[in-house]
Amino acid sequence: MTYDPATLGQFTITATDGAARRGSLVTAHGVVQTPIFMPVGTQGSVKALAPDDLDAAGAQIILGNTYHLYLRPGDDLLARKGGLHRFASWNKPILTDSGGFQVFSLKDIRKLSEDGVEFRSHHDGSKHFFSPEKVMSIQNNIGSDIMMVLDECVAYGADYDYTAKSLELTTRWARRCRQAHPRHKNGQLLFGINQGGFFKDLRERSLAQLAEIDFDGFAIGGLSVGESIPEMYDMLHHIAPLMPRDTPRYLMGVGTPLDILEGISAGVDMFDCVLPTRNARNGTLYTSQGKVNIRRAEYREDDSPLDPLCPCYACRTFSKAYLRHLYVAQELLSYRLNSLHNITFFLTLARQAREAIEQGRFAALKAHYQDVFAPAKD
Numbered sequence: 001m002t003y004d005p006a007t008l009g010q011f012t013i014t015a016t017d018g019a020a021r022r023g024s025l026v027t028a029h030g031v032v033q034t035p036i037f038m039p040v041g042t043q044g045s046v047k048a049l050a051p052d053d054l055d056a057a058g059a060q061i062i063l064g065n066t067y068h069l070y071l072r073p074g075d076d077l078l079a080r081k082g083g084l085h086r087f088a089s090w091n092k093p094i095l096t097d098s099g100g101f102q103v104f105s106l107k108d109i110r111k112l113s114e115d116g117v118e119f120r121s122h123h124d125g126s127k128h129f130f131s132p133e134k135v136m137s138i139q140n141n142i143g144s145d146i147m148m149v150l151d152e153c154v155a156y157g158a159d160y161d162y163t164a165k166s167l168e169l170t171t172r173w174a175r176r177c178r179q180a181h182p183r184h185k186n187g188q189l190l191f192g193i194n195q196g197g198f199f200k201d202l203r204e205r206s207l208a209q210l211a212e213i214d215f216d217g218f219a220i221g222g223l224s225v226g227e228s229i230p231e232m233y234d235m236l237h238h239i240a241p242l243m244p245r246d247t248p249r250y251l252m253g254v255g256t257p258l259d260i261l262e263g264i265s266a267g268v269d270m271f272d273c274v275l276p277t278r279n280a281r282n283g284t285l286y287t288s289q290g291k292v293n294i295r296r297a298e299y300r301e302d303d304s305p306l307d308p309l310c311p312c313y314a315c316r317t318f319s320k321a322y323l324r325h326l327y328v329a330q331e332l333l334s335y336r337l338n339s340l341h342n343i344t345f346f347l348t349l350a351r352q353a354r355e356a357i358e359q360g361r362f363a364a365l366k367a368h369y370q371d372v373f374a375p376a377k378d
């Protein structure tokens, strides 16, 4: 990879519309245009899609996961293969989550200490230990363009005292991550992760502590963990505007089309979610006319395309009737076509948001989709 160290990590805001920002982020594998949606490729592949599918859909950057890739195929193997970009033949940017969330999702099979977290593999129950230094070394071996610090994502409903103690630990871990991986070593950017649960003063404390550390961007962690939409939006609108203006803001694990538009309206620049690929596999498809459950009998003889406004191969080539047949018959092609469509929809939404901010009509775009995805009026 060839990049100019002088511009690496540069985040430029080229337009704003209210709190929404149109920007670009320079990474070692290319410039990322924001707001951006990042398809999730947990184990080094966006499920059912190949790199040329992702290129066709307009993907600029994909996600990988430290926890999963460390366990399988192993970060040492990835290092020997020249890193994940070469191994997966994906030559655009990659962001890796640190594993913090995954390990903390494995509730009862982990032990937390000052030095890090001990956990058991969900594959074979073998014991492992993640320290801040270890997850930096793993992400260095993976070779991701954007690394995330090791953090504790406190469970929804955690009390004030636990959350306050936890954010202090997350800050100490963030400092250790920064020390373990010097600024832009190996062409890699490093983001801090804001915690503090659903307590606004703790969120501000976490942010103030992280802002003193030299990060290339800041993520909002600890949301989309089972809270209600109003709770998520309330915290989102509180903390996003307080985050540093001149570095990217990344809302982890979010979300539905409306959540993403809400996040953009609050000033967030980057998003990732398993929803488009996961829901593709259960037949829930996102279209310009709203959600379509392709398995419904009403589509059995429907010759129309899934989404007449969608440029993807599935919508240009097949009818709803055929897509429904593939799903009902459990054909593997169903996964591929539904995933291709949903990923194209989410990436198109992000592109429309970028254009709307440039033209000062983001509020209208958001209102349009609120109509399109309004809960069915029974």
Ligand SMILES: CO[C@@H]1O[C@H](CNc2nc3cc4c(=O)[nH]c(N)nc4cc3[nH]2)[C@H]2OC(C)(C)O[C@@H]12
Residues within 6 Å of the ligand: 097, 098, 099, 100, 101, 102, 105, 148, 151, 152, 153, 154, 193, 220, 221, 222, 223, 224, 225, 252, 253, 254, 274
């Ligand atoms: C609602 O969808 C489920 O919830 C996850 C998305 N919500 C989410 N919140 C997150 C918070 C953090 C965090 O605080 N720290 C780090 N390092 N990473 C994070 C990653 C996160 N993702 C999806 O992940 C699964 C697959 C578990 O189900 C989906």
Ligand SMILES: [Zn+2]
Residues within 6 Å of the ligand: 306, 307, 310, 311, 312, 313, 314, 315, 316, 340, 341, 342, 344
């Ligand atoms: Zn389509």
